[in-house]
Amino acid sequence: MESIPGVSGRAGALLDGVSLEMTGKDVPRLEEARASLDGGTRINVTYLAGEDAGLRLAAARSVREHGFVPVPHLSARRLPSSAELERFLDELAEAGAVDNVFVVGGDPARPEGPYEDALSVIRGGLLQRYGVRHVGICGYPEGHPAIGDDALWSALTGKAAAIEEAGLAGDVITQFGFDAEAVLTWLEALRERGVHLPVRVGVPGPAGVRRLLGYATRFGVGTGASVARKYGLSLTNLMGTAGPDRFLDDLAGGYDPSRHGAVKLHFYTFGGLRTTAEWITRYRRERG
Secondary structure, X not given: OXXXXXXXXXXXXXHOOOEEEEOHHHHHHHHHHHHHOOOOOEEEEOOOOOOOHXXXXXXXXXXXXXXXXXXXXXEHXXXXXXXXXXXXXXXXHXXXXXXEEEEEOXXXXXXOOOOOOHHHHXXXXXXXXXXXXXXXXXXXXXXXXXXXXXXXXXXXXXXXXXXXXXXXXXXXXXXXXXOHHHHHHHHXXXXXXXXXXXXXXXXXXXXXXXXXXXXXXHHOOOOXXXXXXXXXXXXXXXXXXXXXXXXXXXXXXXXXXXXHOOEEEEEEXXXXXXXXXXXXXXXXXXXX
């Protein structure tokens, strides 16, 4: 693959300090990916309903022991009590994995405990008490299937303000998507609303087309024919695979720090930690 004039440098800048995502069950895959990842890489440990706190804690500890930065997820509406949140934060602190967390509202329509949303966790004061220094929050460039745009913007600006008021550092990690233009438009709108936190643009790691489309449907990500074709997805060959090469080329080509602010990348690996890590290495080399 040849370098694209005017794009290579910006693509490299976006990949500087890239972060990835794993589940509690991905610890063996982390070992496989270790050689392809830079030391100090931020790795988010997701909050899946089928994985208990012990599994997530073990994964966060493993991330740290491998020389990476663990970013465990806290799912607000799945927390049954403030005591449970305190217990998990205390265990993260003992494991040396509490500096960074990612706080999300969570899937349940009704809270299972006292936390209605991510904002209530951020404002609760427990994060700082247990040593959290950096809080990640969600962003949705293509909207959310169950939440209106006005509510999304209100929640995002409120969380950004609460992070600042609490004296914490933070960033916004977006849902993955296939449309670079939609991401760039959303970034401009974010800055116009006065949110200047760094943004990590969610990128789907290389995976089978069927799997990518399945996740897209689940999370309300647009996969119209024109977007799919531009990304490199074949809607007629579901047995094929696709990587984010074209997406990142388009994102880098349109990225302007003066309009879009500080931006890096966050890869959703869909269980393919090693595959994603090796893809990043290859893309860096080809765009170097």
